[in-house]
Amino acid sequence: MENKDSVTVVVFSGELDKALAAFNIANTAASMGMKVSMFFTFWGLSVIERNKSGKGKKDTLQWMMSKMNRGGAPKLKLSKMNMMGMGKRSMKSLMKKYKMPSLEEMISLAKEQGVEFVACTTSIALMGLDESDFIDEVDRFAGASTYLGLASEGNINLFI
Amino acid sequence: MENKDSVTVVVFSGELDKALAAFNIANTAASMGMKVSMFFTFWGLSVIERNKSGKGKKDTLQWMMSKMNRGGAPKLKLSKMNMMGMGKRSMKSLMKKYKMPSLEEMISLAKEQGVEFVACTTSIALMGLDESDFIDEVDRFAGASTYLGLASEGNINLFI
Amino acid sequence: MENKDSVTVVVFSGELDKALAAFNIANTAASMGMKVSMFFTFWGLSVIERNKSGKGKKDTLQWMMSKMNRGGAPKLKLSKMNMMGMGKRSMKSLMKKYKMPSLEEMISLAKEQGVEFVACTTSIALMGLDESDFIDEVDRFAGASTYLGLASEGNINLFI
Numbered sequence: 001m002e003n004k005d006s007v008t009v010v011v012f013s014g015e016l017d018k019a020l021a022a023f024n025i026a027n028t029a030a031s032m033g034m035k036v037s038m039f040f041t042f043w044g045l046s047v048i049e050r051n052k053s054g055k056g057k058k059d060t061l062q063w064m065m066s067k068m069n070r071g072g073a074p075k076l077k078l079s080k081m082n083m084m085g086m087g088k089r090s091m092k093s094l095m096k097k098y099k100m101p102s103l104e105e106m107i108s109l110a111k112e113q114g115v116e117f118v119a120c121t122t123s124i125a126l127m128g129l130d131e132s133d134f135i136d137e138v139d140r141f142a143g144a145s146t147y148l149g150l151a152s153e154g155n156i157n158l159f160i
Numbered sequence: 161m162e163n164k165d166s167v168t169v170v171v172f173s174g175e176l177d178k179a180l181a182a183f184n185i186a187n188t189a190a191s192m193g194m195k196v197s198m199f200f201t202f203w204g205l206s207v208i209e210r211n212k213s214g215k216g217k218k219d220t221l222q223w224m225m226s227k228m229n230r231g232g233a234p235k236l237k238l239s240k241m242n243m244m245g246m247g248k249r250s251m252k253s254l255m256k257k258y259k260m261p262s263l264e265e266m267i268s269l270a271k272e273q274g275v276e277f278v279a280c281t282t283s284i285a286l287m288g289l290d291e292s293d294f295i296d297e298v299d300r301f302a303g304a305s306t307y308l309g310l311a312s313e314g315n316i317n318l319f320i
Numbered sequence: 321m322e323n324k325d326s327v328t329v330v331v332f333s334g335e336l337d338k339a340l341a342a343f344n345i346a347n348t349a350a351s352m353g354m355k356v357s358m359f360f361t362f363w364g365l366s367v368i369e370r371n372k373s374g375k376g377k378k379d380t381l382q383w384m385m386s387k388m389n390r391g392g393a394p395k396l397k398l399s400k401m402n403m404m405g406m407g408k409r410s411m412k413s414l415m416k417k418y419k420m421p422s423l424e425e426m427i428s429l430a431k432e433q434g435v436e437f438v439a440c441t442t443s444i445a446l447m448g449l450d451e452s453d454f455i456d457e458v459d460r461f462a463g464a465s466t467y468l469g470l471a472s473e474g475n476i477n478l479f480i
Contacts, residue, residue: 012341017202021172024282028304042337091286098285122344125418126411144348155315155475165472177362181332184442188464251446258445315475
């Protein structure tokens with residue numbers, strides 16, 4: 001049954017600006033009464049990673065990958081103009097000035113509004129991560145078939 | 161009422177190649193009789209910025225952001241292979257050779273064909289810009305809820 | 321006639337991680353019985369380029385572009401963390417460890433499952449390539465109107 005008011009967002013990118021765009025669309029859609037699911041995959045997993053040090057016993061390669069890709073919403077960078085943090089700080093400062101929510105606040109707001117967070121199991125293995133590396137807000141761990149099932153329910157399906 | 165022949169394109173990126181792809185799809189869809197809306201947000205705002213110097217009184221941070229992100233269609237770079245302009249010049253030269261329209265011509269063509277240009281108000285504030293910074297072809301300034309309303313009308317909704 | 325089980329993927333990017341995401345979605349959709357079309361354009365053409373040296377008589381500019389953009393699935397890089405091949409080798413090694421198919425295997429699997437490969441004629445000219453530069457798996461060479469016709473058939477239409 002197609003529900004026109006159903007939205008999915010694949011969050012592939014792990015950059016602050018793209019994550020802000022994804023959550024702005026998701027939260028606005030949810031506030032309009034649409035059903036919204038976000039599917040975090042590849043670098044996008046870093047948006048919903050716990051902000052902790054990468055400890056634990058891992059295969060050397062996985063450890064390396066998880067070090068390289070140390071995530072968590074507060075650590076994301078801009079896709080451009082990051083300039084060693086200067087562009088990012090400018091943007092965060094302007095967001096505060098205009099009383100826009102931060103990414104962390106947007107994540108909380110999404111959950112309050114019932115946005116579903118799905119973390120891609122295939123990417124989690126590939127990135128050398130496991131389920132304990134993610135924030136509690138994740139609703140389920142699943143693969144591409146789950147995503148496609150959700151996407152087939154509506155007509156707003158974005159890859160960011 | 162869903163109209164299958166309705167297309168939306170979120171132009172998030174400010175690179176020449178992605179802008180060309182966005183306008184190629186938009187213009188082709190419009191020429192096929194589809195209703196097309198383009199929603200310019202974040203770096204994508206630079207595609208529809210006026211090509212002028214960034215003067216005017218602004219908050220220091222906003223002035224810095226607008227300087228960093230000096231836009232206008234003629235100044236966009238390639239997302240890769242730009243090589244200080246060499247890749248871009250090669251591409252522009254090949255486009256001329258094959259009599260493809262330039263980005264500026266594609267923007268004009270889009271307007272002639274009735275493609276709607278919406279500029280994202282949230283991003284405009286975030287980038288330290290204001291409505292006077294944009295080309296006259298912009299039809300309206302609006303936020304994510306306007307975009308979602310347009311997207312819900314059809315089933316071809318792209319994020320570029 | 322809208323067929324909800326119809327998927328299109330525009331492959332714009334020529335990076336390994338984005339190509340893997342595109343093929344993972346395409347192959348999963350095909351295995352679920354959905355009709356899937358992939359439209360390769362711009363840098364995404366490199367995913368389906370033959371892995372051979374760029375010989376042949378070409379305009380100087382086109383020769384330069386084809387050199388810069390030397391493609392073929394085995395040569396793609398990651399969009400980040402490529403680190404002169406180290407990140408890419410890590411990822412390929414982890415893919416093997418978890419018995420995930422390589423990109424080349426995913427391309428074969430896509431064809432076996434009836435995924436249609438369309439290569440964008442406009443981009444082919446712009447990149448200085450011709451039809452002989454592509455792998456045999458390409459089903460047809462066509463432009464944006466063909467893509468839009470396919471996209472209008474379903475509601476899962478992604479731009480990667």
